[in-house]
Amino acid sequence: MKHILITGGSSGIGLAIAKKLMEEGNRKVISLSRSQEKIERALFTHPEMEGEVDFIxxxxxxxxxxxxxxxxxxxRYGKLDGLVNNAGMLTAGGIHDIDYELWKANLDINLNAPYLLTQMMLPLLKASGNASVVNISSVASRIPGRSIAYSVSKAGLDxxxxxxxxELGxxxxxVNAVNPGLVETPLHLDSKVVDxxxxxxxxxxxxxxxxxxxxxxxxxxxxxxxxxxxxEKASWVTGSIIRVDGGSSVFNEILKRKNR
Ligand SMILES: NC(=O)c1ccc[n+]([C@@H]2O[C@H](COP(=O)([O-])OP(=O)(O)OC[C@H]3O[C@@H](n4cnc5c(N)ncnc54)[C@H](OP(=O)(O)O)[C@@H]3O)[C@@H](O)[C@H]2O)c1
Structure with a gap:
């Protein structure tokens, strides 16, 4: 049995990861998030997860x-085979908009937490003998996006x-990162990026x-x-920063105008 900890498994991308892992079988998924209400919402829409995913x-x-x-x-489990640092926060704006407290909050969740959690989990990850850490970054790590704090935190995460x-090979x-483009989840509404x-x-x-x-x-x-x-299909993949973005990073406005 593989034990996998996902931060933010109660919503959006984390919830989809938890669901897929559960469906694959032979995996105990543990999710760590703050709001009990979000966990209950997740269980309401996915009742099959009740008792299967360990929501803490x-x-x-x-x-x-x-x-x-x-x-x-x-x-409870004695070892950890997978850690997905997925929980994230997005505050839109640049240096005129984001005060120091908000800056620190974004960095604490998006950058410091993955570092701290990975460090604290090291003895359990070592006990696995074959562990995988996946950091959920963003395409915004390589280009200034909607938020200075978000882009900087994700660049650090890469x-x-x-x-x-x-170090851990x-x-x-x-240890790998997945950098999504825009994905439909509650993130942008919850973070008030849109009204x-x-x-x-x-x-x-x-x-x-x-x-x-x-x-x-x-x-x-x-x-x-x-x-x-x-x-284990990815047993020789480490240190990779993988964009999963429908090609948005290579979008070419000129070609688009020419072809249509
Ligand atoms: N959606 C996108 O377009 C997009 C694009 C690129 C990258 N990403 C990245 O993908 C990851 C997941 O985002 P999402 O879109 O799936 O967002 P989401 O639907 O808002 O889910 C975020 C999850 O993280 C949890 N969380 C937030 N802060 C936390 C904290 N301090 N401690 C513990 N759990 C916390 C939330 O639960 P609680 O609030 O209850 O704690 C929730 O379960 C993030 O790292 C985000 O930066 C998203």
Missing amino acids: TGDVSKAGDCQKVAGYLKD MITEFLAG PYQIR DESMYREMLAKSAGKYPIGRIGKPEDIAQMVCFLLS
């Missing part, structure tokens, strides 16, 4: 909560990925035209890649 509550940006989770996993792949711990549902729909429709594949992403598109990286 805690805040990844609090060292004490991460420590508790490490203790819980050690006592470097954590590359650094740790080199000898312990048979692989309301109609503004969100407009943003999705406008963005779709910039994806060569012709649509924005679904959480399942990302889950497929994450599950591959967690599996």
Whole structure:
């Protein structure tokens, strides 16, 4: 039985990863997130997860909560075969908009938490003998996106990925990042990047035209890649930063105008 911890498994991309892993079988998925209400919503839409996915509550940006989770996993499961650092926060804006407190909050969740959690999980990951860490970054790590704090935190997460792949390879711990393009999840509405549902729909429709594949992403598109990286099929893949973005990073406005 493989034991896999996902941060933020109660919503969006994390929920799709938890569901796919559960369906693959022979995996115990543990999800760590804050809101009990979101967990109940997830179980309402996916009743098959009840009793199968171990939803626990805690805040990844609090060292004490991460420590508790490490203790819980050690006592209950004894090892960890997969860690998906997925929980994230997005505050839109540049230096005129994001004050220092918000800057720190974004970095705490998106950058410091994956570092801290990976560090705290090391004894359990080493005990696996064949472990995989997947960091959910973003295409915004390589281009300034909607938020300075978000882009900087994800750029740092890419470097954590590359650094740790080199450091932890000898312990048979692989470390990779998946960098999604725009994916339809509650993130943008919850983070107030858009004011309301109609503004969100407009943003999705406008963005779709910039994806060569012709649509924005679904959480399942990302889950497929994450599950591959967690599996033994990816046993020689480490230190990779993998864009899963419908080609948005290579979109070419001039070609689009020429061809249509
Ligand atoms: N959606 C996109 O377009 C997109 C694109 C590129 C990258 N990403 C990345 O994908 C990841 C998942 O995003 P999503 O779109 O699936 O967002 P989402 O639907 O809002 O889900 C976020 C999950 O993270 C949990 N979470 C947030 N802060 C947390 C904290 N401090 N401690 C523990 N859990 C926390 C949330 O639960 P609680 O609030 O209950 O804690 C929720 O389960 C993020 O890292 C995001 O940056 C998303």
